Ligand SMILES: CC(=O)N[C@H]1[C@@H](OP(=O)(O)OP(=O)(O)OC[C@H]2O[C@@H](n3ccc(=O)[nH]c3=O)[C@H](O)[C@@H]2O)O[C@H](CO)[C@@H](O)[C@@H]1O
């Protein structure tokens with residue numbers, strides 16, 4: 001990604017469907033006994049890679065203008081393409097959905113953002129509780145429930161989005177009732193449950209830390225599921241609009257999903273005008289430093305600490321981030337230093353000091369949100385910024401080049417072949 005920095009931004013931008021909903025909804029689609037349709041699907045690499053995985057199981061999918069049709073009625077058990085599996089994190093949701101559908105699954109370990117250790121012990125614990133045996137061989141996990149899956153009480157040792165979703169996917173067609181305790185409460189989990197419940201599933205309590213699932217025999221789709229707005233994309237545009245906007249209106253936002261983030265921006269001195277489904281970010285010139293601690297939802301999202309760092313560098317004083325979810329999630333720090341930002345990471349704490357000017361540099365997006373931070377910094381900087389590994393940004397930001405240029409930025413992707421699909 002090549003960015004000519006220095007332009008002030010203005011105008012309007014519309015947020016796409018949530019990446020972290022979409023990447024759970026697509027694997028969930030194979031639990032249906034009918035074709036399914038999703039609307040407001042973000043055009044991101046993760047979606048294209050999930051479509052490759054669906055194809056390997058003879059599941060047809062078509063994606064056009066934000067509408068994704070999936071027909072799982074001719075699904076077959078097949079070896080899944082490990083390159084596509086490794087290209088994203090959420091491929092691990094096929095563990096839960098294949099278990100639910102066929103009572104067995106064999107998958108290589110997932111990829112996704114390299115943000116420190118990302119174990120899946122809680123996912124495996126849930127599958128075992130539901131009656132599956134788990135065997136690992138090198139980089140492959142084999143799950144098998146010879147006597148089918150049965151309801152169980154699962155207490156999660158820690159709050160995990162992925163393990164909560166995988167437990168729901170495996171339990172939704174299991175025999176009997178499953179209770180997940182210490183469940184994650186992210187809005188994307190509610191979105192997934194809404195999709196499944198509209199097909200006849202019996203999932204209650206999503207959005208609280210206790211979820212009850214009574215298994216059903218069949219799931220049948222009757223209508224299109226519209227995916228909720230991406231709160232992380234929303235936060236990214238809020239941050240960049242505050243940092244270098246002359247007035248930016250952000251449409252298709254669910255403000256209630258962003259309260260931990262918008263409250264921090266307001267604390268910084270940004271006079272956000274929050275409406276029911278849009279937020280106006282006025283031109284702001286003075287910012288106060290803040291302290292941020294990332295927590296499970298409804299706390300401040302780990303995926304939004306990096307996109308906030310360029311804005312923090314404008315504050316008149318030191319801002320501090322403690323990422324309690326991923327203490328090693330600091331891939332943005334050395335790259336932002338190359339652009340002149342006064343930012344340091346020590347012992348799980350990131351400190352961002354006031355930085356008068358940033359300059360363009362040759363940097364690398366080590367993960368999606370580090371890439372978002374570099375994009376914002378590149379837009380703020382004097383001169384040209386080249387972000388290598390931009391595929392990591394395109395994993396999760398819907399049509400980002402087009403959206404930024406409509407706001408009067410100067411951004412391009414030089415070589416689409418560097419963008420890895422499959
Ligand atoms: C596709 C998707 O939705 N990705 C999101 C999801 O990732 P993901 O679902 O992988 O993250 P989790 O919520 O599972 O991780 C939370 C914490 O629990 C730990 N843990 C998790 C599972 C497990 O079995 N054992 C374990 O120790 C993790 O290392 C981490 O410290 O939630 C993260 C935390 O909000 C976000 O950054 C990711 O954007």
Ligand SMILES: C=C(OP(=O)(O)O)C(=O)O
Nearest residue numbers: 089090112113303368369
């Ligand atoms: C960590 C993230 O994604 P994933 O879990 O898909 O790697 C993210 O979206 O910030």
